[in-house]
Amino acid sequence: MEELFKALSSVLPPERVSYDEVDLAAYGADSAIPPGTSACPIAAVMPQSPEEMQHILQIADRMRVPVTPVARGSNIAGLAVPVQGGIVVDLRLMNRIIEVNEDSAYALIEPGVTFHELSRALMEKGFFCHLPTASGGSSPTANYLMRPSGNYAARWDPDPLLSLEVATPKAGIIRTGSAAFEENLWRARYQCLPDLTGLFACSYGTLGIVTKASVKIFQRGEEERLLLMGFDSLPPALEYMKRIIRGNLAESVTFWTWGWNLFHEMMVSKKKDMPQEMLKHDQKTPPEGIPFGIASARLNGYREVVEAQQNVCINIARELGGQYLENEMAKERFPGCYEYLHSYFVKGTLPKPGEESQIRAGLHLPGCLVSAEPSSIIAIEKHMWELAQKEFEPPYFYRVLPYSHAREFFFAFVVYVTGPIPDQRVYIQKLKGIYGNLYRELLHKYGAVMFRYRKDPGFFAMTGNYGQLLRKIKGIVDPNNIMNPGVLLF
Numbered sequence: 001m002e003e004l005f006k007a008l009s010s011v012l013p014p015e016r017v018s019y020d021e022v023d024l025a026a027y028g029a030d031s032a033i034p035p036g037t038s039a040c041p042i043a044a045v046m047p048q049s050p051e052e053m054q055h056i057l058q059i060a061d062r063m064r065v066p067v068t069p070v071a072r073g074s075n076i077a078g079l080a081v082p083v084q085g086g087i088v089v090d091l092r093l094m095n096r097i098i099e100v101n102e103d104s105a106y107a108l109i110e111p112g113v114t115f116h117e118l119s120r121a122l123m124e125k126g127f128f129c130h131l132p133t134a135s136g137g138s139s140p141t142a143n144y145l146m147r148p149s150g151n152y153a154a155r156w157d158p159d160p161l162l163s164l165e166v167a168t169p170k171a172g173i174i175r176t177g178s179a180a181f182e183e184n185l186w187r188a189r190y191q192c193l194p195d196l197t198g199l200f201a202c203s204y205g206t207l208g209i210v211t212k213a214s215v216k217i218f219q220r221g222e223e224e225r226l227l228l229m230g231f232d233s234l235p236p237a238l239e240y241m242k243r244i245i246r247g248n249l250a251e252s253v254t255f256w257t258w259g260w261n262l263f264h265e266m267m268v269s270k271k272k273d274m275p276q277e278m279l280k281h282d283q284k285t286p287p288e289g290i291p292f293g294i295a296s297a298r299l300n301g302y303r304e305v306v307e308a309q310q311n312v313c314i315n316i317a318r319e320l321g322g323q324y325l326e327n328e329m330a331k332e333r334f335p336g337c338y339e340y341l342h343s344y345f346v347k348g349t350l351p352k353p354g355e356e357s358q359i360r361a362g363l364h365l366p367g368c369l370v371s372a373e374p375s376s377i378i379a380i381e382k383h384m385w386e387l388a389q390k391e392f393e394p395p396y397f398y399r400v401l402p403y404s405h406a407r408e409f410f411f412a413f414v415v416y417v418t419g420p421i422p423d424q425r426v427y428i429q430k431l432k433g434i435y436g437n438l439y440r441e442l443l444h445k446y447g448a449v450m451f452r453y454r455k456d457p458g459f460f461a462m463t464g465n466y467g468q469l470l471r472k473i474k475g476i477v478d479p480n481n482i483m484n485p486g487v488l489l490f
C-alpha cells in the first residue's frame, strides 16, 4: 500500500488523491449494490490529463491493482462501483468542452462534462445532443459509451460516438476514428480502416479509460415541436412509431405507459409521495381520464415541412385508433408530464437539474431492459405483464422506443420499490433473482438481447468466437485484467 501511495503521489498533487475512508465509502454503492456490501477502494484519484491517466494505469498495472473509472457515478447497475476495491479514477475534473464544431457538427468533450453543461453550450449555438432520460448530472461520454436509450435513437443510429482518445494499461494512449490520423481531426467515426471506437463502446471501462470523445451534435430547425398521441395499448402505438420513423416524419418517438406519465408529474412538481392511483393493483388499467400510454415525438425542421409532418402523423395515429393530444390541452391536463416531455424533446435539456434525479434515485430499481424486433416487443410486453401479476408489487410500468429506423425497439419494464430500502431487501433480492433468469428466457423465446451488460459471464460466453476474439484483444490491452474487473466481462 505504501509503495502505491508513494507512486500515486509522484504523479498527482495531494489534493487530487484521497485515502480518506469517508470519501472512499461514497464510491461503494449504487441502487444495485447496497452500501456496505462491496469492498472499499484503497484510493481515489482525480486526473486532469491523458498523461496523468496513463501514469496511473501504468502504476496500477505494475502493482496489479484494480481500477474503476467513475465519470459521474450515476449508473444504476453496479458498473461503476469498485466491488473488488483498488483505485477509483474519478473523472469529474476532466470536464472541458474542448470544442463545439458547428461546421462538422460535433463536440469534443472530456468524460467529466455533464449533460447539463453540454446541452447549455450547444443551445447557445443552435444545436443539441442525444439525450437519455438519465439525470442531467451524468456524463454524455459515459452514457454514449454504454449505448444510450434516448431521444435521437429513432431516425439516427443511436450511437453518437465519433472519435475517441483512450488511455490503456499496456497499449498506450490510442486515438480512434479520424483522430487516429491527426490529433485535431475529430470529425468522423469511420475512415479507411476498421472501427476501433466500437471496441471501447459497451466495454464499461474494462479496456481503458476514455479521456476525450468527439460526439455527434444536431442542428435545431426553424421549428421544433412536441407531438403527443394517446393509445389504449401497445400494438397500435408500436405500429404508429414504426410508421412515423420509417416515413421520416419524426426525429424520435417514445411510448410511455400512464405510470411514467404520472411519475413525470411527480418529478416536475417535486412531490415525493406517490399518488395512490400509482399503487393500485390493476396496473394495466389507467386511472379515469388518463390514456393507457402516450407516444411523444419530436418534430424538427423547416416550419412548412414540420406542419405537414404533424398532419400526416395525426392521420396515421387516428387510423390506428390513437388520440391526438393537443399541446395546450396536455399542458392543462398533465402539466408536469407536459413540462418534462417538452423539456426533454424540444428544449433538449433534462428538466430541473438535481431534483429529478434525486427522486428517481430514491425509488428506482433497474428493471428488465432489452432490445428486440418490433413484433417480439409485443410478445415481451405480454410476457412481462403476466410476470408482473404473479411476482411484482405495483407500481411498475414500461417505455418503448425505436432504434435506427425501427429495425429494433428498446423495451424497459421497470418496477419501482417504494418505502425504505432496508425494509424492502427481501423483495429486492427476489427481483434480482427473477431478472437474472429472465434475460436468458427472453433471448431464447423472443431473440431479445439485454440492453446493458448485467454481470453475467454466461451471457458473454454465448457469443462463441466473437467472445474469444474480444478476450485476445483484452490480453493485449490489459493482460493483467486490472480494468474494472468487477463488471465480470473478462
Ligand SMILES: Cc1cc2nc3c(=O)[nH]c(=O)nc-3n(C[C@H](O)[C@H](O)[C@H](O)COP(=O)(O)OP(=O)(O)OC[C@H]3O[C@@H](n4cnc5c(N)ncnc54)[C@H](O)[C@@H]3O)c2cc1C
Residues within 6 Å of the ligand: 068, 069, 070, 071, 072, 073, 074, 075, 076, 079, 080, 091, 111, 132, 133, 134, 135, 137, 138, 139, 140, 141, 142, 143, 145, 146, 147, 148, 149, 150, 204, 205, 206, 208, 209, 210, 211, 357, 360, 361, 364, 484
Ligand atoms: C434514474 C436513472 C434513469 C436512467 N435512465 C436512462 C435511460 O433512459 N437511458 C440511458 O441511456 N441511460 C439512463 N440512465 C443513465 C445512465 O445509467 C447514465 O447516463 C450512465 O450510467 C452514465 O452515468 P455516469 O455519467 O454517472 O457514468 P458512471 O456511472 O460513472 O459510469 C458508467 C460506466 O462507464 C464506465 N466509464 C465511465 N467513464 C468512463 C470513461 N471515461 N472511459 C471508460 N469507461 C468509463 C464506468 O466504469 C461504468 O462502467 C439512467 C440513470 C438513472 C440514475
